[in-house]
Amino acid sequence: MKEILICTLIAFLLSFILVAVEIPLLKKIGAGQNILSYVKEHEKKGGTPTMGGLAFVFAACVVSLTSAAIHGADKSYFVLLAIGLGYMLVGFLDDLMKKLRGKNLGLRAYQKILFQIAVAVLASVYCCLNGLTALKIPYTNLSFDIGWGMLPLGVVVFVATTNGVNLTDGLDGLAGSVCAFFFIFLGLLLMLQGENEDIVTLSFCLTGALAAYLVFNNYRASIFMGDTGSLALGGFAAATSLFSGNALIIPILGIMFVLSSISVIMQVIYYKKTGKRIFLMAPIHHHFQEKGYAEGKIAYAYAITTAVLGCTLLLPFV
Numbered sequence: 470m471k472e473i474l475i476c477t478l479i480a481f482l483l484s485f486i487l488v489a490v491e492i493p494l495l496k497k498i499g500a501g502q503n504i505l506s507y508v509k510e511h512e513k514k515g516g517t518p519t520m521g522g523l524a525f526v527f528a529a530c531v532v533s534l535t536s537a538a539i540h541g542a543d544k545s546y547f548v549l550l551a552i553g554l555g556y557m558l559v560g561f562l563d564d565l566m567k568k569l570r571g572k573n574l575g576l577r578a579y580q581k582i583l584f585q586i587a588v589a590v591l592a593s594v595y596c597c598l599n600g601l602t603a604l605k606i607p608y609t610n611l612s613f614d615i616g617w618g619m620l621p622l623g624v625v626v627f628v629a630t631t632n633g634v635n636l637t638d639g640l641d642g643l644a645g646s647v648c649a650f651f652f653i654f655l656g657l658l659l660m661l662q663g664e665n666e667d668i669v670t671l672s673f674c675l676t677g678a679l680a681a682y683l684v685f686n687n688y689r690a691s692i693f694m695g696d697t698g699s700l701a702l703g704g705f706a707a708a709t710s711l712f713s714g715n716a717l718i719i720p721i722l723g724i725m726f727v728l729s730s731i732s733v734i735m736q737v738i739y740y741k742k743t744g745k746r747i748f749l750m751a752p753i754h755h756h757f758q759e760k761g762y763a764e765g766k767i768a769y770a771y772a773i774t775t776a777v778l779g780c781t782l783l784l785p786f787v
Contacts, residue, residue, distance in 0.1 A: 480677035484528035491524045520564045522698020525678035533671040546667040549708045552592045556704030559584040560696035593623025603714040631703030633726030636752045638699040640764045641688040646772040647725050648702045649679040654779025661786040664713045688764045725771045
């Protein structure tokens with residue numbers, strides 16, 4: 470536990486330094502966010518540096534990797550790390566193309582999905598070939614082995630989680646705070662389950678690194694994580710959950726990601742059928758914003774909801 474706390478603190482400090490250094494560098498090269506014209510409340514945010522995910526992902530990975538190298542880690546940890554970085558690369562390419570094109574258009578939707586599915590398939594096949602096919606039932610001590618059923622389940626989990634986090638990243642401090650609570654409670658759960666210490670350390674390092682990033686990302690944000698950060702966080706959330714047999718907790722601990730995704734799906738389907746909208750704007754956090762709620766209040770509500778549900782997952786171990 471002491472080593473994990475030290476790693477979390479170091480990840481926080483390293484992330485804080487890197488984000489602070491990254492902001493002026495991104496401004497210098499003109500890596501600012503292009504704001505969608507229909508989000509009126511965000512007009513003043515145009516030009517805010519993006520790709521902040523590079524800093525906190527690097528900090529978390531370096532610290533956890535150093536810890537793993539000291540006492541030796543199994544190959545699953547390194548595969549998990551590669552998966553998260555793979556999703557970060559997809560997000561980075563998207564952010565980079567937006568900058569090069571000078572407008573809010575990076576990779577095409579189908580290109581992003583193909584990249585995401587490719588990484589998801591590789592990760593899921595790895596799970597199947599290495600016996601990582603157990604599914605633990607939340608709130609119980611029960612689990613069952615689904616064998617190669619992990620392949621389709623894994624692909625769904627990865628694609629749904631990465632896009633859910635990506636959709637949630639729409640307000641200052643929103644995705645960062647939700648993910649910070651997601652990883653701290655996932656880390657606590659894995660610790661209580663006696664899971665791989667390196668994966669536990671990575672979860673806490675991500676929490677520490679995100680906490681430092683949030684210092685700069687709370688309203689009004691000085692930097693955005695971009696798809697570089699959101700896709701990486703989604704990849705790490707899916708991988709740590711899947712590799713530890715906890716894929717079924719994602720709809721619980723990641724309820725705000727689910728809410729973001731469902732609100733968009735409902736909005737699109739209903740609009741195509743009726744020409745009308747269910748929400749003032751989707752994802753639903755924009756609906757709340759249109760109703761007059763401040764960004765900070767929405768982020769706080771999302772984060773607290775995640776924390777409360779995280780606490781319920783720990784109750785069986787009390």
